[in-house]
Amino acid sequence: MSGHDTAAASGFLHVSPESKAPYADDVLARLHEDAAQVVARYPQKRSALLPLLHLVQSVDGYVSGRGVSFCADVLDLTEAEVSGVATFYTQYKRHPNGEYTVGVCTNTLCAIMGGDAIFDRVSEHLGIGHDETTDDGRITLERVECNAACDYAPVVMTNWEFFDNQTPESTVALVDDLRAGRTVTPTRGADSVCSFKQMSRVLAGFSDGRADEGVGAGPASLLGLRIAHDRGWVAPGDQRPDGSHAPEERDADAGTAGGASGAQDVPAASPDGSPAGAEDAGPTAAEESKGRTPGSTGGTGTTGSTGTAATDGKDESR
Ligand code: FES
Numbered sequence: 075m076s077g078h079d080t081a082a083a084s085g086f087l088h089v090s091p092e093s094k095a096p097y098a099d100d101v102l103a104r105l106h107e108d109a110a111q112v113v114a115r116y117p118q119k120r121s122a123l124l125p126l127l128h129l130v131q132s133v134d135g136y137v138s139g140r141g142v143s144f145c146a147d148v149l150d151l152t153e154a155e156v157s158g159v160a161t162f163y164t165q166y167k168r169h170p171n172g173e174y175t176v177g178v179c180t181n182t183l184c185a186i187m188g189g190d191a192i193f194d195r196v197s198e199h200l201g202i203g204h205d206e207t208t209d210d211g212r213i214t215l216e217r218v219e220c221n222a223a224c225d226y227a228p229v230v231m232t233n234w235e236f237f238d239n240q241t242p243e244s245t246v247a248l249v250d251d252l253r254a255g256r257t258v259t260p261t262r263g264a265d266s267v268c269s270f271k272q273m274s275r276v277l278a279g280f281s282d283g284r285a286d287e288g289v290g291a292g293p294a295s296l297l298g299l300r301i302a303h304d305r306g307w308v309a310p311g312d313q314r315p316d317g318s319h320a321p322e323e324r325d326a327d328a329g330t331a332g333g334a335s336g337a338q339d340v341p342a343a344s345p346d347g348s349p350a351g352a353e354d355a356g357p358t359a360a361e362e363s364k365g366r367t368p369g370s371t372g373g374t375g376t377t378g379s380t381g382t383a384a385t386d387g388k389d390e391s392r
Pocket residue numbers: 179180181182183184185219220221222223224227228229
């Protein structure tokens with residue numbers, strides 16, 4: 075186990091002396107240049123702390139002691155204030171992170187769909203636990219909370235790119251590919267996975283030009299939208315396909331079959347009492363996803379990562 079594992083718990087607060095070593099002059103000058111751009115986006119400069127912490131991670135690979143000092147200096151905050159924020163959010167690492175953060179969603183839905191089994195299998199395969207890093211510095215394994223991609227459960231994130239509908243086997247193959255330096259393709263979003271440092275720079279607000287890569291919203295996320303289109307359902311006040319407008323507000327009875335208004339727009343039940351649309355709602359999300367190959371070579375997937383029906387076909391989360 076390398077120095078990467080010296081802090082295994084996410085609540086780890088010790089900062090090694092090395093992490094406080096001053097930045098080289100050229101690195102510091104570049105940091106100040108970038109930080110000025112970030113700070114200029116906000117009416118109050120302290121609001122720039124979150125992206126600046128990502129900027130520090132893009133240079134050091136984690137929130138180093140010198141990075142905390144840098145943020146405090148630039149934003150006129152105390153180091154305690156900066157540290158308090160950096161230790162609150164799990165995206166900020168207080169010890170050296172691997173080149174790829176592999177986060178297995180073990181929140182409720184993903185857990186029961188196999189997330190727990192995936193984490194256990196990958197943890198055993200790599201010989202590391204939560205928030206620990208492999209000896210080669212390539213993989214940091216994490217349990218992560220819901221990624222708002224429940225329609226593709228169980229989900230695995232690699233440097234915040236989606237790998238949907240995973241299995242223990244596909245995730246083991248994914249980490250093996252990453253460790254071997256092979257290109258992996260997220261199911262949605264960008265065409266490839268960049269390094270943790272590169273992703274941190276994107277999160278700091280510096281585009282890498284890849285926001286429009288990858289496939290658009292996929293069938294599981296868009297199923298509800300498709301049903302609405304098929305049936306001519308629109309939101310209150312929106313224009314129907316025939317050019318008329320749906321009422322702005324619905325009566326108290328709306329939403330039930332036979333309601334005074336809105337029944338055409340948002341029927342709640344079919345005449346036989348079954349849920350509206352049950353008879354022809356089309357395939358379920360699981361059925362839509364069935365047949366797609368889980369794993370790092372997906373590409374048939376989607377965007378709409380937030381689980382909402384993106385209407386422009388682009389991933390709103392990126
Ligand atoms: S529970 Fe895993 S993405 Fe929502």
